[in-house]
Amino acid sequence: MxxxxxxxxxxxxIQIEDLPPIxxxxxxxxxxxxxxxxxxxxxxxxxxxxxxxxxxxxxxLQSAGIPDIDEMDWWQTIKIEKKAEVTFAPTQHLSAxxxxxxxxxxxxxYMIMIGNRxxxxxxxxxxxxxxxxxxxxxxxxxxxxxPIGAYEPRWFMRLVHMNPLDAIQAHLDLGSKLSIGIxxxxxxxxxxALNAPVEELKKELLKAGLNLSNFIVQKEGIxxxx
Numbered sequence: 001m002x003x004x005x006x007x008x009x010x011x012x013x014i015q016i017e018d019l020p021p022i023x024x025x026x027x028x029x030x031x032x033x034x035x036x037x038x039x040x041x042x043x044x045x046x047x048x049x050x051x052x053x054x055x056x057x058x059x060x061l062q063s064a065g066i067p068d069i070d071e072m073d074w075w076q077t078i079k080i081e082k083k084a085e086v087t088f089a090p091t092q093h094l095s096a097x098x099x100x101x102x103x104x105x106x107x108x109x110y111m112i113m114i115g116n117r118x119x120x121x122x123x124x125x126x127x128x129x130x131x132x133x134x135x136x137x138x139x140x141x142x143x144x145x146x147p148i149g150a151y152e153p154r155w156f157m158r159l160v161h162m163n164p165l166d167a168i169q170a171h172l173d174l175g176s177k178l179s180i181g182i183x184x185x186x187x188x189x190x191x192x193a194l195n196a197p198v199e200e201l202k203k204e205l206l207k208a209g210l211n212l213s214n215f216i217v218q219k220e221g222i223x224x225x226x
Contacts, residue, residue: 006033006187006188006189007187008186008187009185009186009187009188009194010185010186010220011220012220013219013220013221013222014221016039016042016043016046019046019047021047022043022046022047022049023047023049023050023080023081024049024050024051024052024080024084024086025040025043025049025050025051025052026051026052026086026110026112026121027040027051027052027053027054027057028054028091028107028108028109028110028121028123028124029054029057029093029094029095029105029106029107029108029123029124030054030056030057030060030095030096030097030105030107031095031096031097031124032097033186033187033189034123034124035057035060035097037060037061037064040061040064040066041064041065041066044064044065044066044067048068049068050068050069050070050080051066051068051069051070052069052070052072052078052086052088052110053069053070053071053072054071054072054088054095054105054106054107054108055071055072055073055105055106056071056095056104056105056106057071057105057106058070058071060097072088072106072108073088073106074088074089074090074106074108075087075088075089075090075137076088083114084112084113084114085112085113086110086111086112086113087110087111087113087138088108088109088110089108089109089110089111089130089134089137089138090108090109090130090133090134091107091108091109091122091123091124091125091126091128091130092125092126092127092128092130092159092160093107093123093124093125093126093160094107094160095107107123107124108123109121109122109123109125109134110123111134111138111141113138117142118138118139118140118141118142118143119141119142119143119144119145120134120141120143120144120145120174120176121145122144122145122146122147122170122182123147124147124160124161124183125147125160125161125162125170126158126159126160126161126162126166127158127162127166127167127169127170131169131170131173131174132173134174135173135174135175140174140175140176140177141174141175141176141177142176142177142178142226143176143177143178143179143180143226144170144171144174144176144178144179144180145179145180145182146162146167146170146171146176146179146180146181146182147161147162147167147181147182147183147184148162148163148164148167148181148182148183148184148197148198148200148201148217149161149181149183149184149185149190149192149197150183150184150189150190150192151163151164151166151190151192151197152190152191152192153190153191157190161183161190163197163200164181164197164200164201164203164204165200165204167179167181167201167215168201168204168205168208168210168215171214171215176214177214178214178215178216178226179214179215179216180215180216180217180218181197181198181201181215181216181217184197184198185197185198198217201215201217
């Protein structure tokens with residue numbers, strides 16, 4: 001609800017009118033900070049992309065007038081115009097948009113394969129054995145987008161969100177060549193400070209003796225070519 005929800009504390013890195021052409025939109029789950037209907041309606045109006053959603057979320061997007069939607073189950077793969085293959089993979093998380101629809105729709109992550117390149121979008125997740133299973137089934141990602149924020153208090157949030165140490169283990173489990181930290185700094189949702197995930201990630205990488213350049217955090221609006 002716009003009048004009661006958590007407020008943004010940082011602006012997007014790029015304005016929506018400045019986006020390049022968008023062919024495909026992937027939705028990890030239906031929480032409001034991951035599935036904003038007004039944003040999706042704008043993307044649909046500007047670009048008419050294909051939308052990939054977890055099982056149970058197609059009707060929600062259709063209610064917003066979005067026509068080109070595929071629902072996906074875990075380990076399902078679809079081809080996108082002979083250019084790419086997209087596989088929907090498991091995560092440990094949950095779904096809900098209200099108090100009566102808990103886990104009525106699925107949640108997950110995506111491996112996007114274009115030629116011999118793999119990009120893994122981790123969605124929203126706690127740490128579990130699914131990362132090793134994704135590597136075994138789908139191969140090692142060239143780039144992984146892994147959540148590092150919204151993790152305190154740990155006794156509760158560890159069931160649904162990784163902390164930076166968990167994210168490093170996910171990076172290693174996947175065999176990712178490069179990982180980029182996501183899911184932090186936009187909303188103040190949990191008890192840790194806004195910039196704590198970035199500071200903790202660097203500290204844990206140094207403690208583990210890992211190369212800082214293999215797991216990075218991008219500032220909003222900064223592009224990097226790989």
